[in-house]
């Protein structure tokens with residue numbers, strides 16, 4: 001009996017990766033999923049943080065896809081190594097700070113390491129020629145295969161018929177005729193294929209699979225780099241950019257103010273690492289101070305936080321300030337008025 | 348991410364061991380149970396307590412004995 005071929009599928013959680021894995025699975029290949037966690041992923045995090053979003057059913061789409069396919073999903077933490085991709089993308093950025101082409105090359109390269117270690121035969125991605133302006137153009141698909149080192153071990157089942165034969169087809173692990181020739185930006189062929197397989201309720205991310213494609217997020221990240229004078233980031237930084245209202249009154253500090261209870265709970269988990277303010281006399285937000293504020297900065301920060309509390313129209317709001325060492329003191333301030341908050345403070 | 352930390356913890360543990368994850372991200376109430384279903388581990392309990400979310404998982408690498416990760 002011949003051995004069952006094995007493939008690792010890159011699972012982002014979107015429809016394309018679901019379909020690509022399914023097409024190959026249908027041909028009798030043993031498929032397992034790889035999901036790369038960069039820290040910027042939309043998956044698995046902030047969906048559930050904000051209370052107002054909680055009415056929608058929350059799920060990690062990569063896990064949901066794996067469940068639909070009945071395959072194992074290996075979530076691989078690439079946070080540290082990925083920094084170089086974000087900070088120094090050889091092929092540059094897309095519309096925002098998304099280094100999609102370098103990102104794809106990196107992930108396929110990691111998948112190659114994984115299949116070698118686990119003795120799998122080939123890699124599957126849900127890429128479709130012409131689907132995305134940066135990483136999925138006719139000219140860039142070979143770049144991903146070449147620069148990742150995967151070469152012909154990389155199969156794109158949804159557009160394979162538009163591309164040269166890969167090893168999976170040559171070895172007979174999959175039948176080329178049963179693969180697809182999708183191209184262009186239309187989603188109709190994918191939707192028709194999803195209907196054929198009976199998939200409903202799949203995720204259709206508008207921009208991409210991560211926060212780096214989000215304009216607002218990219219502005220906050222660029223602000224962080226500019227204010228610090230260096231293009232570096234830590235995990236806490238990029239997590240906190242996803243949450244709260246960010247205001248930067250000066251280069252040396254900014255405030256991250258919760259907008260509602262869910263965000264407040266999330267930010268509470270960071271209290272031991274940041275000086276922070278809470279309101280005492282009125283219900284109000286929790287605010288972390290990122291940076292090195294002086295005494296007058298703290299006073300200003302308190303007035304700002306008071307502005308976003310229910311005491312915004314009161315003459316005085318009482319707040320509690322806690323420094324990094326946990327020392328606390330009370331502050332009594334007059335809330336800032338809207339005209340006292342310059343537009344450029346809001347990131 | 349909590350689910351990765353659970354995955355890493357579970358990798359080196361033998362079947363039947365219980366892992367308790369204490370998290371501040373409510374997403375874990377969905378993610379860790381889904382991760383258990385996908386990878387064959389047993390979900391024992393999920394609960395929230397004073398703004399924290401607790402999920403208890405029992406390790407089961409299954410007959411293949413192939414740890415995840």
Ligand code: SF4
Pocket residue numbers: 098099100101103104135207208209210211212213
């Ligand atoms: S959207 Fe984000 S995760 Fe997806 S390819 Fe682009 S940079 Fe990578």
